[in-house]
Amino acid sequence: MKFVSLLFCLTALLMPAVSSGAAKPIPDPPELNATSYFLVDYDSGRVLAEKTPDDPVEPASITKLMTAYLVDKAIAAGDVALDDMVTISEKAWRMKGSKMFVEVGKEVTVEDLLKGLIIQSGNDASVALAEHIAGSESAFAGYMNHQAKLLGMNNTNYVNATGWPDENHYSSARDIAILTRAIIADFPESYRLYKEREYTFNKIRQFNRNRLLWRDDSVDGVKTGHTEAAGFCLVASAEREEMRLISVVLGTDSDKARTQSSQSLLNYGFRYFETHKLYRADEVLKTTRIWYGDQEQLSMGVGKDIYITIPRGRYRDLDASMEIDSEISAPIDRGQSLGQVNIKLDDELILSESIVAMQAVNEGSLIDQALDKIKLMFR
Numbered sequence: 001m002k003f004v005s006l007l008f009c010l011t012a013l014l015m016p017a018v019s020s021g022a023a024k025p026i027p028d029p030p031e032l033n034a035t036s037y038f039l040v041d042y043d044s045g046r047v048l049a050e051k052t053p054d055d056p057v058e059p060a061s062i063t064k065l066m067t068a069y070l071v072d073k074a075i076a077a078g079d080v081a082l083d084d085m086v087t088i089s090e091k092a093w094r095m096k097g098s099k100m101f102v103e104v105g106k107e108v109t110v111e112d113l114l115k116g117l118i119i120q121s122g123n124d125a126s127v128a129l130a131e132h133i134a135g136s137e138s139a140f141a142g143y144m145n146h147q148a149k150l151l152g153m154n155n156t157n158y159v160n161a162t163g164w165p166d167e168n169h170y171s172s173a174r175d176i177a178i179l180t181r182a183i184i185a186d187f188p189e190s191y192r193l194y195k196e197r198e199y200t201f202n203k204i205r206q207f208n209r210n211r212l213l214w215r216d217d218s219v220d221g222v223k224t225g226h227t228e229a230a231g232f233c234l235v236a237s238a239e240r241e242e243m244r245l246i247s248v249v250l251g252t253d254s255d256k257a258r259t260q261s262s263q264s265l266l267n268y269g270f271r272y273f274e275t276h277k278l279y280r281a282d283e284v285l286k287t288t289r290i291w292y293g294d295q296e297q298l299s300m301g302v303g304k305d306i307y308i309t310i311p312r313g314r315y316r317d318l319d320a321s322m323e324i325d326s327e328i329s330a331p332i333d334r335g336q337s338l339g340q341v342n343i344k345l346d347d348e349l350i351l352s353e354s355i356v357a358m359q360a361v362n363e364g365s366l367i368d369q370a371l372d373k374i375k376l377m378f379r
Contacts, residue, residue, distance in 0.1 A: 026273075026311050029265070030261075030268055032249065033252060033253065033261070034051070035055075035250050035251025035252075036053060036057060036173045036251065037049065037051050037053075037247070037249045037250065038050050038053045038176075038177050039246070039247045039265045039266075039269050040177050041243070041275050041307070042184065042237070042244035043244065043305075044308055046275075048245070048268070048273060050173070050174075051173075053172060054155050054173075054174055055155075056155050056156075057171065057172065057173075058169065058170060058230035059170065059176065059225060059230065059233070060230040061121045061123075061163045061223065062163060062171070062176055062223050062225040062233055063171070064161070064223065065222065065223050066158065066179060067140075067144070067162075068114065068117055068183070069179065069182065071110070072187040074133050075110070080133060082109065083110070084109065085107040085109060086109070087105065088104055088106050088108060088124070089104070091127055092104075092125075092128040092131065095127055095162065096123065097162070098120065098121040099123060099124045100113075100117075100120045100125045100199075100202075100206070102116070102122075102124050102125065102128060102201075103202070110129065110132070112201060113129050115196070115199050115201070118193045118196075119196050119198070119206070120206045120208075121209060121223070123162040123164070126161045127162065129161070140161050141158045141159055141160055144161070151179060153171070153175035154175070155170070155172035155175050156172065157170055158171075163225060163227070165227050176248045177235075180221075180235055180248075183222075184244075184246075194220065194221030194223070195213060195219075195220040196208060197213050197214065209255075210234065210236065211255070212234075212262060212263060219236055219238040220237060220238065220239065221237045222236060223235045224258070230251065232253065232254055233249065233251065233252070233258060234249050234252075234261075234262045235247070235248050235249075236249075236262040236266060240270050243270065243273075245270065247262050247269075273310065273312055274310060274312045274315065275310075276307065276310075276315060277305060278306045279302050280301075280305055281303060281305050282301070283302070284300070285300055285302070286300045286355070287299050290328050290330055290332065290361055291328065291376060292329045292364055292369045292373075293368075294361065294368070295361055298332065298358075300338055300339075300358060302341065302354070303354065303356045306351070310345060310350070317345060317346070320341065320342065320344075321341070322339060322340070322341050324338055324339030325339055330362060330364065331361060331363050332360060332361040333357065333360055334356075334357055334359055334360045335356050336356060336357045337355070338356065341353050341354075341355050
């Protein structure tokens with residue numbers, strides 16, 4: 001396949017090709033006393049800090065993120081409604097650990113249980129919702145593992161809906177970040193619950209255990225977890241100046257340590273990096289000649305919004321180029337890859353994305369094809 005390499009000016013599309021000066025060194029991420037941790041940009045997916053992110057560890061109540069995600073999926077599919085009444089089983093009522101204090105035999109709405117699950121980290125709410133959706137908690141765990149595979153959570157296995165300790169119940173920092181991103185992206189309305197600081201049910205007022213919600217106004221989630229084996233864990237997400245980061249800290253030795261470690265990671269990411277949307281999914285990057293088709297021009301762009309995370313202050317130093325097929329012939333399908341757009345910083349390739357056809361092009365008539373063949377002979 002022959003390609004034509006084109007350096008293209010980003011003034012109209014991205015940025016002016018003007019250097020901002022010498023690159024400033026980025027310090028190493030903070031060293032945390034945690035079993036594992038992970039810091040990633042929500043939009044670009046760039047990892048900014050990590051320690052053993054794929055090691056399986058006990059996730060404790062962070063498990064409830066998947067429980068909540070599946071409840072949201074069931075609501076979106078129309079299988080469950082927020083005003084559905086759930087009868088509380090004896091198993092749900094007897095759950096130990098954190099609770100929202102539902103009563104056996106009583107009926108509670110899905111909406112109240114979801115709030116008790118997310119804000120109060122109620123084990124009783126988790127089991128009640130799992131039983132309502134799947135019939136039993138064990139069957140619900142099967143749904144959880146199926147969804148984990150769909151999301152690409154390759155180091156996760158669920159046994160229950162609460163995070164109750166079990167040697168076969170585990171996840172990883174990277175997998176938890178993948179799930180957190182899916183929650184924010186797929187169910188933004190429900191995600192708003194994760195920033196609620198308190199919830200009162202059955203005349204019992206309880207507070208969200210994520211202390212960052214009181215310390216940092218940019219933080220709007222996500223979930224804490226704690227068992228003796230797991231240590232103190234915290235998944236946090238924050239948005240500053242249209243840049244969102246997700247941090248996962250697992251296995252610290254105290255509530256204070258998980259809070260401070262998460263804050264350190266987030267501050268590091270925001271202080272030394274910035275994220276930009278380079279291209280929109282509907283943006284035309286180039287129009288090119290197409291041969292043997294029922295039209296002569298083809299618009300090309302990217303198939304999704306493209307973001308990039310770079311060291312702070314280096315936006316003007318990015319260089320972009322396109323490599324596209326030198327001779328594009330019909331038929332062409334919408335979304336068909338026709339080349340690459342490459343982004344470099346200091347001569348290092350940091351991003352490469354496919355350039356795709358933005359519309360389908362059918363074969364032209366026999367006369368059109370014959371004329372194009374002649375034109376190509378003299379091209």
